[in-house]
Amino acid sequence: MANYSVRNQVAIISLCSPPVNALSSDVRRGILDSLKKAEQDVKVAAIVICGEGRTFCVGADITEFKSEFKTFPNLFELVDILESSPKPIVAAIHGHAFGGGLEVALACHYRVALSSAKLALPEVKLGILPGAGGTQRLPRLIGIDSSMQWIAFGDEYSAQIAANIGIIDRIFPSNADILESAVQYAQSIIGKSLINRRVSKLPVKDASKVSHIMEKYKQIVGKKSRGAIAPMVCLEAIKHAALLPYVEGMKKERMGIEALMGSDQSKSLIYMFFAERQVRNWTIPGTGINSKNTKPIKVEKVAVIGLGTMGRGIVLSLLKAGIKHVSVMELNKTARENGLLFIKNILEGYAARGTISETQKRSMVDALKPVSNFEMLKDTDLVIEAVFESMSIKKDIFAKLGQVCKPSAVLATNTSALDVDEIAMVTPKPKQVVGMHFFAPAHVMKLLENVRGSKSSPQVIATAMNMGQRMGKVTVLVGNCHGFVGNRMFRHYTVETDFMLEEGAYPEQVDTVLKKFGFAMGRYQVGDLSGNDIGYRMRTKFEMTNKQQPPGAPERERHGVRYCPLADFLVESGRLGYKSDGKGWFRYLGKNRELTVDNEVTSMIDSYRRRNKIVPRKINGEEIIERALYPLINEGFKILEEGIASNPMEIDLILVHGYAWPRHTGGPMFYAHLIGLPKILRVIERHWNNAGLREPHWEPSKMLVRLVKNHGNPDIMSWTTLERETVRSAL
Numbered sequence: 178m179a180n181y182s183v184r185n186q187v188a189i190i191s192l193c194s195p196p197v198n199a200l201s202s203d204v205r206r207g208i209l210d211s212l213k214k215a216e217q218d219v220k221v222a223a224i225v226i227c228g229e230g231r232t233f234c235v236g237a238d239i240t241e242f243k244s245e246f247k248t249f250p251n252l253f254e255l256v257d258i259l260e261s262s263p264k265p266i267v268a269a270i271h272g273h274a275f276g277g278g279l280e281v282a283l284a285c286h287y288r289v290a291l292s293s294a295k296l297a298l299p300e301v302k303l304g305i306l307p308g309a310g311g312t313q314r315l316p317r318l319i320g321i322d323s324s325m326q327w328i329a330f331g332d333e334y335s336a337q338i339a340a341n342i343g344i345i346d347r348i349f350p351s352n353a354d355i356l357e358s359a360v361q362y363a364q365s366i367i368g369k370s371l372i373n374r375r376v377s378k379l380p381v382k383d384a385s386k387v388s389h390i391m392e393k394y395k396q397i398v399g400k401k402s403r404g405a406i407a408p409m410v411c412l413e414a415i416k417h418a419a420l421l422p423y424v425e426g427m428k429k430e431r432m433g434i435e436a437l438m439g440s441d442q443s444k445s446l447i448y449m450f451f452a453e454r455q456v457r458n459w460t461i462p463g464t465g466i467n468s469k470n471t472k473p474i475k476v477e478k479v480a481v482i483g484l485g486t487m488g489r490g491i492v493l494s495l496l497k498a499g500i501k502h503v504s505v506m507e508l509n510k511t512a513r514e515n516g517l518l519f520i521k522n523i524l525e526g527y528a529a530r531g532t533i534s535e536t537q538k539r540s541m542v543d544a545l546k547p548v549s550n551f552e553m554l555k556d557t558d559l560v561i562e563a564v565f566e567s568m569s570i571k572k573d574i575f576a577k578l579g580q581v582c583k584p585s586a587v588l589a590t591n592t593s594a595l596d597v598d599e600i601a602m603v604t605p606k607p608k609q610v611v612g613m614h615f616f617a618p619a620h621v622m623k624l625l626e627n628v629r630g631s632k633s634s635p636q637v638i639a640t641a642m643n644m645g646q647r648m649g650k651v652t653v654l655v656g657n658c659h660g661f662v663g664n665r666m667f668r669h670y671t672v673e674t675d676f677m678l679e680e681g682a683y684p685e686q687v688d689t690v691l692k693k694f695g696f697a698m699g700r701y702q703v704g705d706l707s708g709n710d711i712g713y714r715m716r717t718k719f720e721m722t723n724k725q726q727p728p729g730a731p732e733r734e735r736h737g738v739r740y741c742p743l744a745d746f747l748v749e750s751g752r753l754g755y756k757s758d759g760k761g762w763f764r765y766l767g768k769n770r771e772l773t774v775d776n777e778v779t780s781m782i783d784s785y786r787r788r789n790k791i792v793p794r795k796i797n798g799e800e801i802i803e804r805a806l807y808p809l810i811n812e813g814f815k816i817l818e819e820g821i822a823s824n825p826m827e828i829d830l831i832l833v834h835g836y837a838w839p840r841h842t843g844g845p846m847f848y849a850h851l852i853g854l855p856k857i858l859r860v861i862e863r864h865w866n867n868a869g870l871r872e873p874h875w876e877p878s879k880m881l882v883r884l885v886k887n888h889g890n891p892d893i894m895s896w897t898t899l900e901r902e903t904v905r906s907a908l
């Protein structure tokens with residue numbers, strides 16, 4: 178709803194829909210009713226629209242998208258009604274003016290804001306476009322170029338930046354009373370002509386350059402938002418602002434939003450939006466323990482052990498989260514000095530870019546406390562171990578931590594695959610131990626996969642979850658198993674793509690198909706970037722690499738299971754990727770490290786096929802997608818079945834935020850839901866029937882089989898409940 182009052186000739190319409198004043202049908206109706214009152218009241222000479230509570234308005238109510246166009250006034254009707262008001266309207270912005278909220282503001286005749294306010298048209302991140310005149314009004318205020326930047330990427334901007342380019346007419350200090358300031362401002366413009374204040378009537382300044390600007394953004398969008406439809410539709414809509422009168426442009430905008438709203442990509446992105454919020458409410462499956470009934474312990478002092486790539490990023494994440502005491506322990510002098518220098522340089526960079534102030538930078542540097550022995554960690558609240566991935570080294574460290582740390586200290590390991598329970602058992606209090614699996618570089622990557630050991634106490638879990646949220650991470654709680662959720666699933670993707678190389682595909686073909694699907698890079702380019710030796714080291718642990726095999730051992734089999742040694746040959750011939758002189762699955766040439774196909778790799782694959790008498794066959798894009806992605810989805814169902822993740826959203830967040838799975842498909846589980854579970858199962862069963870135990874990753878998940886058998890293609894939100902019911906009724 179919207180509240181209405183009048184103060185000294187100024188009518189105040191305040192949006193009131195906690196917590197973020199989304200523009201539900203009630204709020205839109207409230208604005209319209211209040212506007213009518215203000216227009217009819219002869220004592221009112223100007224109008225202020227503001228938001229109650231913590232924010233101005235975050236835009237359309239996403240939960241009402243299905244009925245958005247049906248109820249009067251919908252948003253695009255409302256903005257035109259506002260703009261045509263004969264009385265001047267001032268938008269008073271604090272907190273956020275996002276999406277439809279900013280479009281309402283653009284329809285007002287003046288916009289004022291607190292300096293702390295943030296503005297954005299982020300609809301593209303929901304797979305739609307700013308369909309309430311945003312694509313038509315913004316270019317008339319700030320030009321085509323800036324509008325494409327704002328709308329096609331949906332990023333947020335400070336009120337000051339918005340003022341610099343002409344969106345905001347007056348900025349007030351962040352501690353000012355926005356309503357009071359806006360009312361005074363409104364009084365100052367009473368009686369002024371509205372002729373140049375109706376944005377839809379203004380010309381687009383850089384309209385003549387539209388084709389050139391459009392080309393520029395098409396290129397950027399093509400690279401940055403691979404496979405996403407909405408950014409291109411946004412660009413088209415903005416182009417129409419330059420080429421057509423406002424009314425015609427609005428018709429095009431409407432066509433654009435009608436095409437996008439309800440599309441699979443939009444559904445996926447909206448699912449992601451709610452998943453990112455839902456995941457804060459963690460739960461331990463089958464126990465009744467959850468975020469609502471468990472409190473974290475208070476964490477003031479944190480320690481990080483190890484200042485390698487992971488440790489440095491973790492320290493930076495803690496500093497950014499405002500932790501005032503971060504002990505860092507690295508026994509190797511060079512690594513310690515390099516690590517501290519790296520951290521300080523990054524902080525300098527943040528300060529130079531204005532991401533943090535000089536004062537904040539100084540206090541972050543002051544918070545760093547290098548320590549040289551375990552004794553010095555005795556009053557630390559949370560220790561995060563981030564040393565080399567070796568069970569014996571980690572056990573050594575945890576044994577020492579168990580001796581010196583206070584009993585309430587939370588002891589976390591940043592392992593990416595090792596058994597958290599085994600590590601915990603060397604301490605006197607395994608319930609204090611938890612996994613915190615960060616992703617490199619940890620100060621950049623949004624994902625934190627927290628691992629509950631079988632003994633981790635609820636309070637310890639709550640503390641790790643709370644710390645992740647304080648660091649601004651998408652923090653997902655998972656159970657303890659080899660590779661946890663992400664690495665466990667992703668392994669099948671690499672295994673199966675390598676099998677396709679054996680059978681007839683080439684790395685460039687596989688990568689092209691995966692990039693078309695939406696991955697920023699294909700599986701082989703990612704291998705080259707992160708280093709093909711990483712996987713090799715892992716395979717070495719399980720005695721699987723080519724070099725470890727005794728003479729005469731079958732080349733394409735390990736422990737009775739199908740195996741492709743091509744990745745081993747690559748590493749054993751020194752092709753680790755970017756870092757080995759630009760040689761990996763591909764060759765990276767020149768200053769820009771241009772990716773090129775390398776005949777050496779092609780010959781290696783060809784001769785391997787000849788040696789093994791494999792007759793190559795044509796593998797099409799559909800097969801590549803199915804074989805690369807479906808085994809991974811199958812593993813996702815096994816993870817749900819085992820209670821390692823408590824719902825599909827958690828799995829999807831991990832793959833999207835940690836493994837660059839394209840967000841606009843909603844993650845592997847949502848993608849499976851869109852494709853339809855019966856089709857997914859059919860393909861999995863076909864491969865399983867052909868390969869059997871030689872390819873165990875194709876063994877269908879029992880949960881997937883049960884869901885399809887009993888419910889066909891149930892809604893993703895019901896999967897875990899239906900599974901629980903089926904299992905319970907079978908007992």
Ligand SMILES: CCC/C=C/C(=O)SCCNC(=O)CCNC(=O)[C@H](O)C(C)(C)COP(=O)([O-])OP(=O)([O-])OC[C@H]1O[C@@H](n2cnc3c(N)ncnc32)[C@H](O)[C@@H]1OP(=O)([O-])[O-]
Nearest residue numbers: 199235236237238239240273275276277299307308309454
């Ligand atoms: C149709 C014509 C064209 C117009 C299109 C649009 O405007 S499209 C819209 C374009 N606008 C956007 O895309 C903006 C989307 N919103 C955001 O990006 C962020 O909310 C924020 C950055 C504005 C504030 O972050 P923050 O960390 O301070 O807060 P928070 O994120 O935790 O949210 C608090 C609660 O509010 C909920 N909720 C939030 N927004 C909406 C909404 N629009 N609707 C419904 N609900 C919404 C959110 O789910 C959460 O609920 P929970 O979990 O407590 O039950």
